[in-house]
Amino acid sequence: MTSFFNRAALLTSAALGLPYLCKSRRNVATIVLQHRFFHPDEPKYRSIDRLRRQLDWLTRTYQAISVPQLLDDLRTKTVRKDALIVTTDDARPDIYAAYEEFRSFQIPLSAFVCTGWIYSQDSSDANDLVRAIDAIHWYQGPAVKIKFGKDLCCDLSDSMRATNIDRIILESDSLRPYLEELWRKIVTLIPPKSKRMFCLWSELESLASSGLHIGSHSVTHVRLSQVSAVRRAFEIRESKRALEAKFGACTTWAYPFGTRDTCDDNTTADLRAAGFQAAFLSHSEFVSSSSDMLTLPRIAIPDGPLPLCEFKARVSGAGVSLRRLKGLGRAATYST
Ligand SMILES: [Zn+2]
Numbered sequence: 001m002t003s004f005f006n007r008a009a010l011l012t013s014a015a016l017g018l019p020y021l022c023k024s025r026r027n028v029a030t031i032v033l034q035h036r037f038f039h040p041d042e043p044k045y046r047s048i049d050r051l052r053r054q055l056d057w058l059t060r061t062y063q064a065i066s067v068p069q070l071l072d073d074l075r076t077k078t079v080r081k082d083a084l085i086v087t088t089d090d091a092r093p094d095i096y097a098a099y100e101e102f103r104s105f106q107i108p109l110s111a112f113v114c115t116g117w118i119y120s121q122d123s124s125d126a127n128d129l130v131r132a133i134d135a136i137h138w139y140q141g142p143a144v145k146i147k148f149g150k151d152l153c154c155d156l157s158d159s160m161r162a163t164n165i166d167r168i169i170l171e172s173d174s175l176r177p178y179l180e181e182l183w184r185k186i187v188t189l190i191p192p193k194s195k196r197m198f199c200l201w202s203e204l205e206s207l208a209s210s211g212l213h214i215g216s217h218s219v220t221h222v223r224l225s226q227v228s229a230v231r232r233a234f235e236i237r238e239s240k241r242a243l244e245a246k247f248g249a250c251t252t253w254a255y256p257f258g259t260r261d262t263c264d265d266n267t268t269a270d271l272r273a274a275g276f277q278a279a280f281l282s283h284s285e286f287v288s289s290s291s292d293m294l295t296l297p298r299i300a301i302p303d304g305p306l307p308l309c310e311f312k313a314r315v316s317g318a319g320v321s322l323r324r325l326k327g328l329g330r331a332a333t334y335s336t
Helices: 002-015 018-023 044-061 067-075 094-104 115-121 128-138 161-170 172-187 201-209 229-247 265-274 308-316 318-335
Strands: 029-034 083-089 109-113 145-148 152-155 213-216 252-254 278-280 299-301
Touching: 002 308, 002 318, 018 318, 029 067, 029 308, 044 083, 044 094, 044 308, 067 083, 067 213, 067 278, 094 109, 094 201, 109 201, 109 252, 115 128, 115 229, 128 161, 128 172, 128 229, 145 172, 152 161, 152 172, 161 172, 161 229, 201 213, 201 229, 213 229, 229 265, 299 308, 308 318
Parallel strands: 029 083, 029 299, 083 109, 109 213, 213 252, 252 278
Antiparallel strands: 145 152
16 A cells, blocks of 8 residues: 555656756756666566656657766766666666667666675686685574584574675685685575576676676675674675676676665775765655765666656656655744
């Protein structure tokens, strides 16, 4: 019921032109975040048909630019009128087919990749440290202690997993010979996935060579503001290292989960120190020449087969206007 009213509010907001009032006649860019382009509950041709109608509307309505072009415009404070940037997080396999559609409509696409998820499913490139840490982070089985190496032990109980990950990061040089064994023992406790969840490195390399911009989405898809300094540095620097080894310079970051509370002064400082020039969240707002490059907002499009009218309303910024109206309502309540 909530989603029905939310959808009705979005469509009403768009029909009343409220998103345009939010732009205040300024030049603003709209950054869109989509996770999936195809939907498992319908034939693929139907998803492709919907995507083509969305892309056709985007090309007729906006100036689609790449993430690097946006960053240049932000640096020179010349954000262009009706600029549109499309991003996708997690590198799910359907971006491989969807990218052809984006190319045919000449809309640049940027993908933010969680390197631990790719390493964990792509045996062509083993990274035992990353695979072991990713397996511990996402472990959901019984609270067991895994013996590995000569007399090493990894406690997989909820209260110890983060501590063990920090220890493995700090002692990675001495533990490295035993991390494949640790990873294999953990994955035997996890039910196998029925199908592949993410792109392979070879698929990402193919997409990158065709023009896909690739940025980091951390190693293990962690809430960056809620982990230790050791882990934070690992998530930032190890993902950057891996992506740069494969695709060249990596200076853009998308926060996993994307909410405001996933970022704070520490995450911003560490990203900047590691050489990241831009970071993206997913709170609904437009981008202007005065936007902070390390907390750039994106308009998240929900998964699922959206009607074109709802897609248009969301991309136009109906969510931005509703969020601002709620903020005004709260301010009025507090001031009375
Ligand atoms: Zn994500």
